[in-house]
Amino acid sequence: MSDEHEHEPTRTKVPMPVATLSDEHLGDAARHPSRVEALIALILVVAIVFTAGFGVAFTQNWNPWILGGTLGAGMFLLGFGLTAWGKYLMPQGPFVEERHVLASSPEERSAMSAALVERSAVVVKRRKLLGGLFAIGAGIFGIVAMFPLLRSLGPLPGTSLDRSNWRKGSLLVDSNGRAVEKGTLVVGGIMTVYPNKWEYTTYGEAVDQTVLIRVQDTDLVTAPGRETWAPAGYVAYSKLCTHLGCPVGLYEQQLELLVCPCHQSMFNVRNGAVPQFGPAPRPLPQLPLYFDAQGQLRAQDAYDQALGPGFYERTTTKVDGT
Amino acid sequence: MSTTLPTAKTKRQALGPYGRVGKVVDELDDRLGVAKGGRVFLDKIFPDHWSFMLGEIALYSFVVLMATGVFLALYFVPSTSQVIYHGTYAPLRGQRVSEAYESTVNISFAVRGGLLIRQMHHWAADIFVGSIVVHMARIFFTGAFRKPRELNWTIGTLMLILAILEGFIGYSLPDDLISGTGLRIGYSIVESIPFVGSYLGTFLWGGQFPGNGSIEPRFFIIHVLIIPLVITGLLGAHLGLLVRQKHTQFKGEGRTETNVVGSPMFPTFMAKTTGFLFMVAGATALLGAFAQINPIWQFGSYDPSKISYAVQPDWYMGWLDGALRIMPSWEFAGWGHTIPLEVLLPAVIFPGLIFNIAFLWPAIERRWTGDNELHNLLDRPRDRPKRTAAGAAMLGLLFTLFAASSTDVLANYFHVSLNFVLWAFRVLTVAVPIVVGFVTYGICREMQGVHGIGKRKRAVIVHRSALGAYSTVTADPRPGDGHEELDPEPVPVRIDVAPLTAAVPGADHESSPTGSRQVTR
Numbered sequence: 001m002s003d004e005h006e007h008e009p010t011r012t013k014v015p016m017p018v019a020t021l022s023d024e025h026l027g028d029a030a031r032h033p034s035r036v037e038a039l040i041a042l043i044l045v046v047a048i049v050f051t052a053g054f055g056v057a058f059t060q061n062w063n064p065w066i067l068g069g070t071l072g073a074g075m076f077l078l079g080f081g082l083t084a085w086g087k088y089l090m091p092q093g094p095f096v097e098e099r100h101v102l103a104s105s106p107e108e109r110s111a112m113s114a115a116l117v118e119r120s121a122v123v124v125k126r127r128k129l130l131g132g133l134f135a136i137g138a139g140i141f142g143i144v145a146m147f148p149l150l151r152s153l154g155p156l157p158g159t160s161l162d163r164s165n166w167r168k169g170s171l172l173v174d175s176n177g178r179a180v181e182k183g184t185l186v187v188g189g190i191m192t193v194y195p196n197k198w199e200y201t202t203y204g205e206a207v208d209q210t211v212l213i214r215v216q217d218t219d220l221v222t223a224p225g226r227e228t229w230a231p232a233g234y235v236a237y238s239k240l241c242t243h244l245g246c247p248v249g250l251y252e253q254q255l256e257l258l259v260c261p262c263h264q265s266m267f268n269v270r271n272g273a274v275p276q277f278g279p280a281p282r283p284l285p286q287l288p289l290y291f292d293a294q295g296q297l298r299a300q301d302a303y304d305q306a307l308g309p310g311f312y313e314r315t316t317t318k319v320d321g322t
Numbered sequence: 323m324s325t326t327l328p329t330a331k332t333k334r335q336a337l338g339p340y341g342r343v344g345k346v347v348d349e350l351d352d353r354l355g356v357a358k359g360g361r362v363f364l365d366k367i368f369p370d371h372w373s374f375m376l377g378e379i380a381l382y383s384f385v386v387l388m389a390t391g392v393f394l395a396l397y398f399v400p401s402t403s404q405v406i407y408h409g410t411y412a413p414l415r416g417q418r419v420s421e422a423y424e425s426t427v428n429i430s431f432a433v434r435g436g437l438l439i440r441q442m443h444h445w446a447a448d449i450f451v452g453s454i455v456v457h458m459a460r461i462f463f464t465g466a467f468r469k470p471r472e473l474n475w476t477i478g479t480l481m482l483i484l485a486i487l488e489g490f491i492g493y494s495l496p497d498d499l500i501s502g503t504g505l506r507i508g509y510s511i512v513e514s515i516p517f518v519g520s521y522l523g524t525f526l527w528g529g530q531f532p533g534n535g536s537i538e539p540r541f542f543i544i545h546v547l548i549i550p551l552v553i554t555g556l557l558g559a560h561l562g563l564l565v566r567q568k569h570t571q572f573k574g575e576g577r578t579e580t581n582v583v584g585s586p587m588f589p590t591f592m593a594k595t596t597g598f599l600f601m602v603a604g605a606t607a608l609l610g611a612f613a614q615i616n617p618i619w620q621f622g623s624y625d626p627s628k629i630s631y632a633v634q635p636d637w638y639m640g641w642l643d644g645a646l647r648i649m650p651s652w653e654f655a656g657w658g659h660t661i662p663l664e665v666l667l668p669a670v671i672f673p674g675l676i677f678n679i680a681f682l683w684p685a686i687e688r689r690w691t692g693d694n695e696l697h698n699l700l701d702r703p704r705d706r707p708k709r710t711a712a713g714a715a716m717l718g719l720l721f722t723l724f725a726a727s728s729t730d731v732l733a734n735y736f737h738v739s740l741n742f743v744l745w746a747f748r749v750l751t752v753a754v755p756i757v758v759g760f761v762t763y764g765i766c767r768e769m770q771g772v773h774g775i776g777k778r779k780r781a782v783i784v785h786r787s788a789l790g791a792y793s794t795v796t797a798d799p800r801p802g803d804g805h806e807e808l809d810p811e812p813v814p815v816r817i818d819v820a821p822l823t824a825a826v827p828g829a830d831h832e833s834s835p836t837g838s839r840q841v842t843r
Contacts, residue, residue: 019814064437068611071438072604079600086593093585094576096810097367099568099698102470150521154528154536157520161513161530175627192627202404206506206532206626239627244510244646244665245531246503249629261631262507263647264730264740277741279646279664281653309510310653310662311520 019091029088036088043081050074161313162306164195164238165208166287170299171196172212172236180297182232185214190251192239195299207307209239209247210287212297213269215256221271229288234297237273237284240308241265248284258284281310365813368591369571369584373460378595379453382602383446384557390443391546397433399425400542402497402535411619419623422538426496427619442610447489449606451638454482462683462713465701466570469694472684474563479680481556486638488549491541493616493636500633502624506531507646514665532626572700576810579698583810632731637724644726645672648747676720707766715759722747722754 021031029036051074057066104112124131172180172193177200185191193212198204217233229235237258239247246262251269257276258267265280267273273284285307288300306314328336338344351357368374401421407414409424410431419427429436458478461467467475490508494501509531513523526540527533568582577583585591609615621630635643645668654661679686687709688694703710725732726747733740769775781797 018816023814024808025811025814058435061434064435064441065611067435068438068442068607072607072609072611074604075600075607076604079597079602079604081597083594083597083601086590086597090590090593091585091814092590093367093370094583094808094810095367095586095813096576097365097568097582097813099580099582102567150525153525153540154533155524157524157530160524161520202402202532202626207530209627243651244507246506247627247629250631261629261633261730262503263643264744265651275651278744279649279651281651281662281664309513309665310655310660311513311523312516312659312661313520314655314660315658 023091025091025093025095027088027092030090033089036084040081040084040089043077043084047074047077047081050077157313161311162315164303164307165198165204166195166210166299166302168299168301169292170302171292172210172289172297172299173199175199180212180234181295182291184297185212185234187214187216187233188253189214190253192247193236207240210236211239211248211251211258212236213251213258215269219256219270223272226272226286226288228290229286229300231289231291231297234289235269236287236289236299237267237269238287238303238307240284241280242275242282242284242309243278243280245308363565364586364588366565366587366591367569367582367584367813368587369569369582371572373464374569375598376453376457376460378598379602380450380457381557382599383450383453383606384553385599386446386603386606387443387450388550390439390446391550393439394429394436394443395546397425397429397436398422398495398542400495400539402532402538414619414622417623420497420538422495422497423618423623426498430619438607438610440610441613441615442606444493444615445609445613446606447492448615448636448638449602451482451485451489454478454485455638458482458680459713459717463701463703463710464570464572465697465706465709467684468697469684469688470567470696471563471570474560474567475684476681477556477560477563479677481553481560482680483677484549484553484556488545488553489636489638491545491549495538495541495545496616496618497538497624498618499621499624499628499630501618502626503629503633504635504639505537505624506626511665511669514662515670516659516661516666568698570698570700572702575808577699579696581810582698586813632734634727634731640727641720641723642669642673644723644729644747645669647729648723648726648744648751676716679716704766704769707763707770710766711759711763714762715755718758719751719755722750726751 019025050070054067054070054074057070173196174180174191174193177196179196180191180193190211190213193210194200194204194208198208213235214233215230215235217230220230220233220235222230237248239249241248241260241262243260243263243265246260248258248260248265248267250259250261251257252259252266256269258269258273259265260267260278260280263279265278266276267280267284268276272286275281275283285303285305287303289297290300292298334341338348340347347357347360399421403421404418405421405424407417407419407424407427409415409428411427414427426440429440431437461475461478490504494505494508509523509527512526513519515522524530524533526537528536569584571577571582571584574583585594622628634640646665649664649668652663652667654663701709729740729743729747732738733743736743780799783795783797785793785795787793
């Protein structure tokens with residue numbers, strides 16, 4: 001205990017490359033730091049004020065922009081001060097570090113390859129049956145492991161993609177459940193309709209949504225077989241764009257074009273919603289309409305095809321609406 | 323005379339020359355052997371070039387994303403169940419909204435600091451993807467991806483894809499009108515894949531769009547756990563490989579294929595990079611405070627039969643949206659099947675192609691040039707005109723498609739027909755990459771031929787004498803002109819602030835010119 005003084009610790013035990021103040025790696029600022037140090041200190045003081053200000057702003061529940069302004073300015077200046085400290089007052093490069101060859105020696109490589117090849121030659125190649133069986137098992141596992149990962153996520157599509165809730169005789173209603181009568185729309189008017197009882201449901205909104213437009217009766221260019229589909233100028237098209245399924249929500253009344261705001265597909269309302277512009281490949285499916293004895297608009301039948309964008313199983317023939 | 327009462331001085335001496343720090347190092351080294359490797363790590367050299375900081379922006383915006391994301395996850399409800407809004411935001415009161423949307427509006431208005439954190443999160447996401455892209459461009463144009471760093475290029479590209487996916491899923495979560503429409507488009511793109519598309523769609527969404535409501539919690543867990551976990555793992559590998567293989571560097575005084583020249587990890591780089599973390603976080607907070615982003619309370623909750631006009635996705639999805647817009651309506655239908663090429667080509671095959679080119683580029687270039695050497699020195703872009711031209715052409719293509727995602731806005735703004743804008747972009751999508759590629763190639767060749775290009779010019783002062791004769795004098799050098807690059811030296815262990823204390827004999831310095839570092843590996 002008494003001889004501690006004879007072991008007066010020194011810092012010369014390890015060889016130390018030492019830079020002195022005259023070292024070129026210290027910039028002018030680091031050699032004469034007083035002004036830079038004062039400036040950085042000032043920046044840090046301002047940073048502290050802002051950061052503390054954030055605490056005050058938070059406890060007082062001030063506006064988000066005051067919260068963000070104080071927090072942002074505080075953090076930014078704190079970082080700026082530290083970076084400036086590092087840049088101006090700490091030793092800068094060029095310092096050098098040697099790279100070490102990552103590659104192993106040829107002997108080590110050979111030893112590695114040899115271990116892989118020679119051991120497997122004895123253990124695996126001689127046991128072809130076991131190896132083969134394990135490979136088959138692992139392969140089957142790989143396939144069946146997908147089942148819970150995928151198959152239990154959701155139902156098979158089946159024919160669900162081809163169908164909607166429109167049926168023969170479905171009553172057209174708006175989102176509040178009101179039926180459509182002859183005077184509901186003036187010529188040039190547009191509304192979104194759903195099959196009765198499916199308005200205000202997620203599925204009805206997503207799949208069954210249909211635009212109902214009243215056009216001048218004489219303007220309609222009717223395809224053969226669709227002569228009776230648009231009584232009194234009321235035409236109904238699926239609102240799902242055939243491109244990517246966005247609702248075709250814009251109606252250019254003057255041009256009588258339905259426009260999809262997503263990718264600007266345009267459909268000619270007078271002419272069976274044939275795509276006139278943009279990436280949509282197919283006309284919007286048309287819903288055949290009629291006025292029932294009470295003067296309310298109903299569907300003559302379901303849509304004659306799948307609604308919305310294309311998919312592999314989509315056929316060009318009619319799928320039963322039920 | 324042994325005194326039993328230790329004084330402060332004897333305590334200090336008992337700790338050895340390096341005090342408590344030395345003691346901690348001793349104890350740790352006894353157990354883990356950290357001294358050797360730790361010392362190497364402290365001396366690790368980081369090149370001083372500014373372009374090496376681009377990846378740091380990505381790293382630190384990811385840190386901001388994690389921090390703000392944890393906050394948001396405490397309040398967000400991942401459910402599309404419909405509720406009636408009764409919160410503080412008056413225009414929405416009484417409206418039918420989803421729980422996800424309601425909770426996001428509540429984060430914005432009812433949770434203290436919530437709006438700031440939400441906007442910081444969104445801004446940080448945009449900055450995250452942006453800095454990855456710029457960082458990747460730097461790596462590409464300087465040839466930093468070459469052997470031995472191909473694996474790290476692959477990891478980086480993988481992280482870019484994940485970041486884009488994470489961003490898309492992230493902005494889909496609030497279930498507002500715009501993100502819901504984006505999700506609808508996402509479903510249709512999945513559906514367009516032949517053979518498996520319909521199945522994938524109904525599996526993921528739990529039925530035909532909008533499904534049975536399971537997509538929201540699924541996206542939530544993907545967004546807050548799965549993708550961040552994978553990105554964190556890849557990030558660890560990315561940085562681990564960087565430490566193992568060491569940095570690349572530009573050519574310069576004393577810089578060779580077998581060394582790295584720059585500033586040491588401790589303290590210089592550590593101070594600068596920690597400061598930079600705070601600056602990135604601070605800048606994100608300032609953006610979150612003063613630049614509104616994604617004001618979902620204005621859009622309303624998602625209703626599949628409603629739509630807004632002139633909406634674009636977040637910027638990193640723009641190129642795909644643009645590709646979808648300019649694609650002609652080529653749908654294949656026959657033999658009882660439909661293949662929606664107008665969706666499949668631009669939204670599935672095209673991005674697949676682009677990312678595959680990115681993944682394969684190091685191999686493509688190795689094959690093309692037959693260069694299988696290890697490279698640690700970076701190229702100047704002008705010295706590799708073909709690579710630079712290819713990269714510029716790719717950026718030209720992607721930027722043109724990005725611009726094409728606003729055809730409707732451009733047509734409206736410039737009062738030209740949408741048809742004209744559409745066809746202009748179809749032409750530009752082909753023309754811009756070709757023109758940009760050739761022009762870039764030409765500029766590179768041009769720059770190679772000019773001596774001293776890129777160096778700062780010395781000004782010349784022209785004098786006119788009374789007789790009308792002209793003479794020129796070179797101006798005085800400006801600060802930094804003629805600054806000779808220093809010879810690189812090993813990192814000093816100590817900087818003597820008072821140089822004359824001279825506790826260290828100079829012989830120690832000379833006896834070990836590279837410090838004690840070299841003996842460590």
